Amino acid sequence: MQIICEAGPRIAGLSDGARFVSHIPHFDDEPVVVGDTFVDGYGCSIYGSVLQEGSRFRMWCQTWPRDYDGTDSLLVGCLESEDGLHWTKPSYGLIERSGSTANHLTNLPFHAPSVFVDPHAVADQRYRGFGYLHPERATGFSNIQVPGMGQTPGYYTAYSADGINWTVEPDPLWDSADVIAAAWDPWFSDAGAARIALKRNGLSAGLFRRRFLTSEWCHGAATPEVSAFVADESDDQAARAHGCLSADYYGVSWLPTPGPTVAMVWMFRHIPPMGRSADRLWNYGSLGQVDLELRYQPERGGRWLSLPGKPDWVNAAQAPEWARGCLYGRIPRDPRGR
Numbered sequence: 190m191q192i193i194c195e196a197g198p199r200i201a202g203l204s205d206g207a208r209f210v211s212h213i214p215h216f217d218d219e220p221v222v223v224g225d226t227f228v229d230g231y232g233c234s235i236y237g238s239v240l241q242e243g244s245r246f247r248m249w250c251q252t253w254p255r256d257y258d259g260t261d262s263l264l265v266g267c268l269e270s271e272d273g274l275h276w277t278k279p280s281y282g283l284i285e286r287s288g289s290t291a292n293h294l295t296n297l298p299f300h301a302p303s304v305f306v307d308p309h310a311v312a313d314q315r316y317r318g319f320g321y322l323h324p325e326r327a328t329g330f331s332n333i334q335v336p337g338m339g340q341t342p343g344y345y346t347a348y349s350a351d352g353i354n355w356t357v358e359p360d361p362l363w364d365s366a367d368v369i370a371a372a373w374d375p376w377f378s379d380a381g382a383a384r385i386a387l388k389r390n391g392l393s394a395g396l397f398r399r400r401f402l403t404s405e406w407c408h409g410a411a412t413p414e415v416s417a418f419v420a421d422e423s424d425d426q427a428a429r430a431h432g433c434l435s436a437d438y439y440g441v442s443w444l445p446t447p448g449p450t451v452a453m454v455w456m457f458r459h460i461p462p463m464g465r466s467a468d469r470l471w472n473y474g475s476l477g478q479v480d481l482e483l484r485y486q487p488e489r490g491g492r493w494l495s496l497p498g499k500p501d502w503v504n505a506a507q508a509p510e511w512a513r514g515c516l517y518g519r520i521p522r523d524p525r526g527r
Contacts, residue, residue: 213502216509222250222276228264228284228292230255235517236368237265238304239273246270247352249304249318252294254286261300261367263327265320266293267353281353284329297347297355298327301440303371304352305383309408314348317406318355319362319371319385321345332357344369344387346406362411366390366399371406374445377489382407384450386441387414390473394421397466397473398437399457417493418454418484427499431478433458439479442518450486452493453502453518455479478505479515 224233229252236251248268264284268276278293286292297304299320307317323342327333332355343361366388375381383406388399401418404411420437428436440455459474466473481503484493505513 213507216507216512217274218509220511221274222248222268224253226278226292227255227287227289228252228294229266231257233266236301238302238372240304240306241273242306244271246273248276249295249297249302249352251301256287260326261321261323263298263300263322263330265295265297265299265302267295268293283353286329295353295355296330296332297349298322298330298333298357299345299347301368301370303369303385305371305373307373307383308375308381310348313350316349316352316355317371317383318347318349319344319369319406320347321365321367321369322357322361363387363404363414364389368440370440370442372443372445374443374450374489376445376447377405378407380407384443384445385411386417386443386452388438388440392471393419393437394425396435396437397471399439401438401441418452423499424456427456427501428458431458431480431504433460433477434463435459435474437474439515440517448487450489452484452486454482454484455517456482456501478513479517480504481516481518 222233224230231253234251237249239246239248250266251262252264252266253262268278270276280291282290283296284294297318299322302318302320304316304318306315322345324333324338324340337359339360341361344363344365345357345361347355347357349355368388371383371385374384385404385406386401388401390397390399398420402414403417404414418438418441424436436456436458438454439457442453444451457474457477457479459477463472464475480501482499483502484495486493503516505516508516
């Protein structure tokens with residue numbers, strides 16, 4: 190697959206009448222996965238990853254149990270499919286909930302988990318995961334209650350031979366907010382690397398906003414993070430056009446290609462009432478809708494660009510009734526990043 194954008198080096202110019210467009214994706218009338226067990230009875234969401242491995246698809250998703258207590262869920266299920274549309278929930282017998290281990294939960298104790306296959310890793314570390322973890326809240330996970338395990342909340346990493354049984358590395362890699370996304374990019378340098386987007390919060394254009402930094406992971410180490418996605422007044426203007434007050438970025442997900450890298454930005458558009466920081470000095474968005482916008486990076490390490498006018502790729506109002514409110518984006522890929 191080759192994606193062409195207006196900043197592409199292969200384009201010398203455009204003839205009259207030519208324009209670049211982003212096509213709106215098709216929505217099925219019904220969701221492909223629903224929460225129909227105790228461990229996902231409150232809901233399941235694509236805080237997670239979808240990989241194609243040979244003829245099989247695997248999905249790591251966040252599950253919200255029937256007795257959900259309002260805190261960030263640390264439960265991660267793994268589903269399987271032959272076509273990406275019809276999914277089964279194998280029983281792994283690892284995590285007990287409601288008196289039973291007969292469920293599809295892995296022992297990856299992450300909020301907003303991302304999973305990819307690391308082609309450079311040894312066999313028992315073939316799968317690599319990133320996510321937010323508050324160790325003190327990870328009850329029922331024997332792989333957390335081990336000597337030397339840190340107790341600091343943050344973005345952690347873990348590894349696995351099969352994507353089901355995980356070893357969590359003892360200390361966080363980064364301070365955190367709550368959402369992180371990682372995907373393997375085989376075209377990043379000669380060796381390839383995982384592209385990582387991690388949420389941090391900070392001041393921008395008079396509001397305390399969610400923003401994203403990026404890093405790369407290769408050969409067991411991460412590069413220093415750099416600022417990449419920061420909301421500004423133009424995002425606020427687009428929010429007001431939708432009847433909202435302001436905007437920031439709730440999440441970012443990747444589509445690496447041999448040419449540009451495409452990102453789906455989860456555009457969080459705020460409605461009143463606004464939240465207030467603990468010291469009462471700054472407002473921040475706490476209610477609203479999440480739409481999807483496309484950004485692209487013509488060259489690795491370069492600037493992130495928007496389509497003219499920053500149009501929505503998908504607006505929540507265009508989704509079926511079951512999907513309205515908040516749209517989060519993930520892109521299925523095989524272990525080589527395609």
